[in-house]
Amino acid sequence: MKLLLVTTSYPESNEGEAAAGFFVKDFADALHAENNEVEVVAPARNSLYTNESGVGVRRFAVPRLPLSLLRPSSPGHWPAVVRTLAGGYRAVEHSCAEQRPHHILALWALPSGAWAARAGRRLNIPYSTWALGSDIWSLGRIPVIRTILGSVLRGASHSFADGFALALDVERLSGRACGFLPSSRFFPCKARNRWRVQEPCRLAYLGRWHPNKGVDILLDSLNMLEKEAWSRIEGIRICGGGPLREAVHEAGARLAGMGRPVEIGGFLNRDQAVELFEWADYVLLPSRIESIPVVFSDAMAAGCPVVAMPVGDLPRLVQEHEVGILSESVTPQGFAVALERALAMSTDRFRGNIAHVARLFDVRSAAVQFMECLKKPSSGK
Template sequence: MKLLIVTTSYPDDSDGAAAAGVFVRDFALALVEQGHQVSVIAPSQTSRITDENNVRVQRFAVPKLPLSLLKPHDPRDWTAIIHTLRQGQHHVNHICATYRPDYIFALWALPSGAWARQASRRYGVPYGTWALGSDIWSLGKIPLIRQGLRHVLRHAAHRYADGLQLAQDVTDISGLNCDFLPSARRLLVTNPRTIASTPPYRLAFLGRWHPNKGIDLLLEVLEQLTDNDWQRIEHLRIFGGGAMHAQVHQHCARLIALGRPIEIGGFLDQSAASELLNWTDFVLIPSRIESIPVIFSDAMQARRPVIAMPTGDLPALLNEHGCGEVAADISAAAFAFALRKALQSNASEYASGTQSACARFDIAESARRFTRNIELRSQ
């Protein structure tokens, strides 16, 4: 089967800052391994076509990356938005005319789904959408854009979402069924380290330094911890980057000066992320807004329990699998309470929970489900 993946996020020179794009690449590779021909089209800083592990990747130049930084309500971004939309549609149409795919898979519903819909109407190729969250929860709130989103979803042959609640939200907007299709990237953990069973424990945060990811709440939690709490922490590593760079560095510098065992660093590529997860005992997810973050499936692959805020699908997943601790509400005080509970526990007792959750987040199985649905539709 010839498949075209249209996405606004695909790893380029550095994949550390594009976690979503990394799982798209791994999804494409899983499809190739299952015998399909896969072509990807994605925005980049420069236009070029490359062959990456038997995946044909066509990148088209756009004025600004990541596209999530473009704000439809800000007139200063209108020129860049219009240019990006035109270039995206042009390149999707061109590759449909030359590559002749059997199916177009749009990641995400907007703008990729809009490009796929127009190409589908022009070339008669069915398309599907995979919603990630920002396209539904952010763009879907803008009236005119929500109407366009509804049309994109309703005309898709298949609708998927990488979250349980998100799938229901897509169903509500479109009036049609949307399936939960888990997203995950492949992490290769060599020489896996046995998780500690007693404190002091190792803790890790990996992600964007943005209010949605709750890095400021985590910093507030660290201030609330007592000397007795810190005695149960061997080391804390905070890696990532983003708009709150200065705040994170200044806050951590102050804590380090007080003798707290904290290390801070930038974004990590896939190999370094695997090493960090293998090193830690608990993964911290203090997010305010999430569906199911990529770091959650990363942690499950590494068999590491998480300490998480009750956002998106995380409460349901943690309650179902018993793969960590979830805060009572989204606040620094509640997260501190959950953290203290974890620090007083036997971390190895979460092993069966992380194993069962890991089985659910298998990117190869997601690829198999996706192609099975296409084949069933064509019969």
């Protein structure tokens, strides 16, 4: 089958800045491995067409990256938004006219879904959408955009979401069925041989430094830990980048100046991320808003339990599957208490459960699941 993937994030140069983009690349490769012809349309700094291990990648130039930082509510961003939307429409329609795919998959609902819907209508090509929390819980709050979003979702042959609760929200918005499809990437970790019992603990955070991801909550919670808790910590590595960069570096420097073993690092490529999670005893997920982050499946692949906020699907995954510690509230105080609980217990107790969940979040299995869905009638209620 000929498939076109339309996405707002695909790795170009600094792969560490595009964890979601690397998931899309792995998903495209997995679809290609299932004997499909796959082409990807994605924004980039410059327009370019390349063949990457059998997957065609059509990049179109945009004024700013990443697109996730563009805010339609900000007048100063409107010129970049307009140019990006126009460039996306042109690139998707050109790819469809040239390749004539059998199906288009939009990652994610907006703006990719709008590009897919327009090209699909013009050329009579069915499309599906795969929604993220930012589609529904952020863009879906803006009245005009919510109307566009609902139209895109209703026009899709199949709707997917990367979270269980998110799928229900997509159904409420669209009035149509939505399936859960996990977003994960290939994360080649060695079998874990370190299961902490009493030795000092290693903690890791990897992700965007954005209010939604709660890195500021994490840093505030670290300031609340007592001396006894710090005596159980060997090191904390906070890696990533984003709009809170200055605040993160300042807070990290203050903690380090107090003698706390806190290290601040930048974005990590895949191999570096694997090394970080193989080093860690716990992966930290202090998000304010979340569905199921890719870093959760990374942690499971690395055999590493998590300390997480009670948002999105994390309570269901962390508590029901027992793969870590859940904060009781989305506050620095709540997360500090969760950290203290994690520091007081052995990670060996999570071993079998993590292995089970890791099998559920496999990118190759997700590709097979998607192809099976395409063989079924269009989704609906």
